[in-house]
Amino acid sequence: MKQSSTTAAVRNCCSRNFPKSLSVLLLPLVLGLAGCGKDAEQVEAPPRPVRTVTVELSDTANPVSLTGRIEARNEAGLGFRIAGRLIERSVNVGDVVEPGEIIAKLDPQNELNALSSAQAALNAANGQLNKSRNAFERQEQLLANGFTTRAVFDQAQQALLAATSQVDDASARLKLARDQVAFTELKADTAGVVTARGAEPGEVVQAGQMIVQIARENGRDAVFDVPAQLLRNLPPDPLVTVRLNDNAAVTAQGRVREVAPQADPATRTFPVRVGLIDPPAAIRLGAGITGSVVPQAGSAINLPASALTRIEGAPAVWVVDPATESVSLRNIEVAAFDPAMVVVSQGLEVGEIVVTAGVQALHPGQVVRLLGVQP
Template sequence: MPTLRMMVVAGAAALLLAACERDAASDIAPAPRPVRTTTIEKRESPTPFVFTGHIEAEDEMSVAFRISGRLLANNIRLGDRVEAGQLLAQLESQNELNALRQAQAALAAAQGQLTQARNHFERQQTLLAQGWTTRANFEAATQAQQTTQSQVDAAEAQLSAAHDQVNFTELRADAPGKIIETGPAAGEVIQAGQTIARIARQDGRDAIFEVPAQLIRAAPANLQVTVSLTDDPAVSAHGRIRQVAAQANPVTRTFEVRVGLTDPPAAMRLGATVVGRAEASAGPMIDIPATALTRMNRQPAVWILDPSTKTVSVRNVDVLRFDQAQVIISQGLDAGEIVVTAGVQALHPGQKVRILGSEP
């Protein structure tokens, strides 16, 4: 019996000792969790712009006849190169030639009348000086000479206009270039101002892009653009924005941007599809490693380290853009703050941490 009592006492003592050991163990704080951190710095972060467009001539012109008529000849072929003054097309000119001959005849008749009026004026002037005619006759001769002189001037103007009408039956190139569009063929009746061809002048090339309004506002005025062929990126040229459309496209709501190219290679032909690339600074940005990003309340967040207490707290941030390696933060962080970049999955608010590489 004494042996049983001793066994019960020994068991109770063992249970009491174990409980004391558990209480002592619970009083020991958990070891700080090791993490990696980075200190926030603001730096210039360029914003990339990439757009697809095509090549056009810097200066294009539409050529047309100034008068209506039947197209007699059309020497225009798509892709042909033309020189300044080269004959492109002709209209039937029979009516204009008849008008020219009529104007020549009218001028000859007016000149004959002017000669007669001058002779009569000179006679009246001589007779008036000798007293053999009246002042009224002299004044009538003077008026007749002035009238016939005006008729000659009018006839000369009509003759010049008739010459112009004959010249207008021939369409010539104003500058060297390349035919990029053709119009009606020989035999068709055309109207004045109707486009016969479009010529791309050889004095420059533009890359044309359709750009959203918000990017136009963000881009600087003197932005440099690198333009390359989509099928051969090795063929490239540099340029700067030369012109921005004043009105948006009513369908796409984008603005046409013309980039003037500097010394474009010959392989960058008219109509070729190109890609334009540029970078513009969007001001000081905060970037952190992608591993630092977590979520709180269904929003992007990061863990902030308090260097005085070595504890962490979670904070929501606004993400501007991100990729697999880097996240650009627009709001929520300030320069000098310390952000946890590794070990974020096992943290909780107020937890003590230890920076890897520092003393325990």
């Protein structure tokens, strides 16, 4: 009905204002424009071409690579035993320190005054001790000759004991004051490298506050974040080969020294520390590394790394439904990965089809055209 009205209107207009021959030419064009909206609604997007791979089990005895970092085996934060104002810090991050080296100082004026007071108290106590000792010796001789009483002798003896105790107390206080003066200097207890600083000169610091952090030079650890599936497949006491990311020629070997008892809440991986055996000097703290290890023999699903994507912060892949040739996004659990391959421990079944190229342009339910299914 709408098309008939439009045709009639065009005929009337053309009959009044245009020659008949021109109206005949315009009529098909107007009719085509009237129906173009309906045709556009019926046009569907063509299937998107993608490359895929068929899921199958493969041997997992091949070496698995993980990225990690170099950390000190033992790292300690050094701080003063007393509070005070920091007047000097002689080291910075990256400096090498030796045992007994002074690395920071507090203002020692209050402690020096306390030391002087303790020394004076000890001198006074020694004077009182000498006086009490002389009095006791005189009373002892008088008592032997019968020229004094036992009560006076006992008083002299008691005064001598009190004076001796005062000297002992003053000596202990003097030692404590000397220790307090010594505590105003912070010394390195072992050789190492400064990795962090916690206070600047002029600040008032508290007892135990970290002033510098030192990585002790008694070992290096390679630290990796390892998935639980790979941990289960590791052989007992595996030998791990470590290479520097910026220089693959620099290598070292080590053994697993520590496995964290709890997984990281964000990545669900377990930090593993590998103690390196005589690492070369080129393997420095904080260096990026790649470690490789051969897991126990078994079977797993290997996919090209290009198939991996993410959904809600978790790894996922696009799976093709053979019946409808549409795709859906599915979460998977990754056991290990490297730049070329992903080892999947859960989430896929043998025989399923996974998209390996074109994953960035897909959306759930989209129809695809398979360019090639690798058996």
